[in-house]
Amino acid sequence: MKKYAAKFYVGVEQFSIQRDHVHILLRGSRRSQIQSFLRVVAGQFAQTLTDTFTKPKDGVSVWLHRPFTRVVKGYRAYQTVRNYIQLNEKEALGRPYSKTRLRGMTEEQLRELWA
Incomplete structure (x- = not known):
């Protein structure tokens, strides 16, 4: 990612690579x-x-869906x-999942999330 971030002048601020999806927080000046x-x-x-x-593609698809992007x-x-990205990373490492997730977190829990 670092190589292509430099090539396209994009800043990768945060990322989380999971078993079945990827989160990337980017900063860039041009949409293209x-x-x-x-x-x-x-x-x-x-x-x-x-x-x-090393071997030809056998027809298996990696991506189930098209990428979802959002301008923040x-x-x-x-x-x-x-x-959200930090919470997703912690959940992948064993933190219990909660339906309320970020909505129900106190300031103390958010500080703990980043510790």
């Missing part, structure tokens, strides 16, 4: 650069996961996305 970065990184992930570097405007929305 972000789109190019996402396209290339998705292709690189797929090639790595299906090992098409404002500091509060930015903080929410950062906390």
Whole structure:
């Protein structure tokens, strides 16, 4: 990701790679650069996961759905996305899942999330 972030002038602020999905928080100045970065990184992930570097592709698809992207405007929305990605990473490492997730968290729990 670092290589392609530099190539397309995109800043990768935070990422979380899970078993069945990926979260990436990007900062960029032009939409076309972000789109190019996402396209290339998705292709690189797929090639790595299906090992098409050493053998021909056998028709198995890596991605079940098209990527979901969202433009984040404002500091509060930015903080929410950062906390969501961090929470997702902690849940993958064993933190119990909660239906309320970020909505029910106190300031103390949010500090604990980042500890």
